[in-house]
């Protein structure tokens with residue numbers, strides 16, 4: 001990372017003023033401690049995200065994660081394998097400074113206003129420069145892939161509904177350039193918001209059809225919807241994404257969540273068998 005920064009004329013020891021982290025996922029927060037140790041700059045996240053990151057990454061107990069996966073139909077051996085890779089502890093920056101929604105930050109050539117953009121992560125932020133029309137979109141709006149909207153053991157309720165509401169709030173925002181957390185930059189924010197909303201509508205319809213045939217465990221639904229050869233981690237993301245959609249359908253009243261035996265959860269069409 002140091003070499004990459006040097007190649008664009010940045011000295012990490014001297015030029016980093018603050019480290020703004022959009023959310024707690026390891027591909028975003030993972031290098032913050034390393035960079036803080038080199039630069040001495042403060043690491044900043046939304047206050048609730050600081051707390052959440054500490055809860056998730058300071059604990060090395062995989063039990064709640066495994067319990068969540070198996071209750072929703074995943075085989076225990078697979079769940080244990082997933083937990084070993086996905087819930088190992090991560091060393092966090094020693095200190096993290098809280099950001100507030102609406103706050104403005106000088107970020108080199110731009111001034112970013114902090115916006116709370118939930119759904120992919122409960123306390124994710126994005127940064128908007130309204131004068132220059134720039135949006136640092138984190139994992140909220142990506143171009144080539146759809147952001148994972150998942151219901152995990154630590155997620156607040158209704159992640160998909162909150163994501164879609166949050167997307168709608170961004171419509172019409174003065175933006176000419178979107179710099180996402182992964183993949184290429186792009187320009188037409190409203191167009192991409194439309195595509196992402198449509199994608200979730202179609203996926204909701206697909207899941208509704210799958211459980212209309214017969215009541216199913218969430219993991220079974222995820223295997224029907226995400227059919228291709230997935231790695232163990234991808235199967236967890238597929239399950240979390242499926243749960244977010246089933247939760248949305250249940251919230252709408254089309255579907256219900258039933259526990260037929262205490263440790264087993266099924267989703268079925270409301271009024272169905």
Ligand SMILES: [Zn+2]
Pocket residue numbers: 023025028120121139
């Ligand atoms: Zn992420």
